[in-house]
Amino acid sequence: MTAPVRILVATAVDAERDAVARAFTGPVREVELPGCTLHRPAGGPDLLAAGVGPARAAAATATALTAAALGGSPYGLVVSAGIGGGFAPAAPVGSLVVADEITAADLGAETADGFLPVTELGFGTVTHRPPEALVRELVTATKARAGTVLTVSTVTGTAERAAALRARHPxxxxxxxxxxxxAEAAAAHGVAALEIRAVSNPVGPRDRAAWRIGDALAALTEGFGKLATVLEGWKPEGWKKA
Structure with a gap:
């Protein structure tokens, strides 16, 4: 009998990790790793509050992936999860988004002719694509919206930058x-990656009065409650060819 795929869910902060944990019943066990702590709810995936920003998230995720591989029980799927800004009107506050593309929006160079992604400079990658079939199943299970989720090192705070991002990434x-x-850490280990975001605020001017963090965390819990069975039943064989 095939063993279930081990899943790692990486959030930025404890509040997001705990929101995911609330989708699962039973006690939570803590597992200490170098520089980070896994939370392991009974019947659920391993949860990691990896830290804020792409560099810290990559480092902590890579630590967890390496520890699992060295322990003989590697992960078969990594999920980046949490709350985020949504581009209106396509992703309103309170909605759930599943990435079919995970894209670094500001990895590149500013030029007189505009922004150039790092790939056009001859380096690296700027986009990771989650398994298509799995994304479709998650959208069906949760009624989430599927599209590109942008990774930024500086959160958008103006209407002008929001418009520029949408122009580059429609x-x-x-x-x-x-x-x-x-996703970079997952790719280095040959593991599939997903990203799931509950929308807490519109992308654009930073109007804190309009943020709905509690609602977004509740949507994250509800979403994981619906998609847990899909994730647990997923088989990684052949996903790179999807």
Whole structure:
């Protein structure tokens, strides 16, 4: 009998990790790793509050992936999860977004002719694509929206930058700060990556009065409650060919 795929869910902060944990019943066990702590709810995936920003998220995720591989029980899927900004009107506050592309929006160079992604400079990558079939199943299970989720190192705070990002990435539904870093760590280990975001605020001017963090965390809990069975039943064989 095939063993279930081990899943790691990486959030930025404790509040997001705890929101995911609330989707699962039973006690939570803590597992100490160098520089980070896993939370392991009974019947659920391993949860990691990896830190804010793509670099910290990549480092902590890579630590967890390496520890699992060295322990003989590697992960088969990594999920970047949390709250984030949504591009109106496509991703309103309170909605759930599943990335079909995880894209580093500001990894590159500013030029007189505009922004150039790092790939056009001859280096690296700027986009990771989650398994298509799995994304479709998650959208069906949760009624989430599927589209590009942008990873930024500086959160958007003006209407002008929001418009510029949408012009460069017309399929963008949300922005956050960790997804690309998590996906980079997963790719280095040959593991599939996903990104799931609950929208807490519109992308654009930073109007804190309009933020709905509690509602977004509740949507994250509800979403994981619906998608847990899909994730647990997923088989990684052949996902790179999807």
């Amino acid at each position: 399929r963008a539904l949300a922005e956050a700060m960790e997804g690309f870093g998590v």
